[in-house]
Amino acid sequence: MIWKDMFPKENRYFETENGILYCGDCLEIMKELPKESVDLVLTDIPYGEVNRKSNGLRNLDKKDADKLSFAVRDFLDILIRKVTGSVYIWCGTLQAGIIRKYLIDKGFSTRIGVWEKTNPSPMNGQYIWLSGIEWCVYGKLPKATFNEFCKNTVWRFPSGRSKIHPTQKPITLFSYLITVSSNENDLILDPFIGSGTTAVACEQLNRRWIGIEINPEYCEITKQRILKEINQTKLNMGEILNA
DSSP: OOGGGGSOOTTEEEEOSSEEEEESOHHHHHHTSOTTOEEEEEEEOOOSSOOOOOOSSSOOOOGGGGOOOSOHHHHHHHHTTTEEEEEEEEEOHHHHHHHHHHHHHTTOEEEEEEEEESSOOOTTTTTSOOOOEEEEEEEEOTTOOOOOOSOOSEEEEOOOSSOSSTTOOOHHHHHHHHHHHOOTTOEEEETTOTTTHHHHHHHHHTOEEEEEESOHHHHHHHHHHHHHHHHHHHHHHHHHHTO
8 A cells, every 4th residue: 555545635735756745724634644643743833922013124924824823732632643753843932831741741751942043133133132042842752763862952053044934944954853853764744834844854855744734825835845856856866877
């Protein structure tokens, strides 16, 4: 049986050999995923605390990308039944404690991960500390993959300057976390895939993936971004074979 056959056919927007992109409400689509079917969850949920008027120096309105339209516990209740390994949930500061306590209660070992931006925005730097970090709750079940040794939970990566999505994370950061907490051919789930960073990283690292995005515009952006990555990979392979 092809691995994708065990997953729902409805709401599929795009497929590759390694992945499935669903367009729709992640809470409803995740209910249809088989129990304990994914090895790793890597996702960036709406923080519900960023949006505000711009001060002219920086756009602080993330629009729907930061609007929290669901209860975090409802999301976790569904998500937790699907994973067998680890979870990385990027979240707001107020959400971190809720998510971590939930995971502990469900038997996960947890840590708070911090993305330290090596090139933070200098906005208001003459008046206050720069806003140079973001939070991630990491949870690990006992037999989950961990391919690191004695490393801190502060991850130092630059922030991208040409973002497609208002809350987009750097692919170098996501690729690192995927490499640490999964192996080739493992299945990665991202219920808030946005512009497709998780999927692109999985295509590069030979991981299977399932992405869910409610906004059709970003589903198309993700599709085109993945196609570009696949075509570039084929081009590179052709150059190697012809060298």
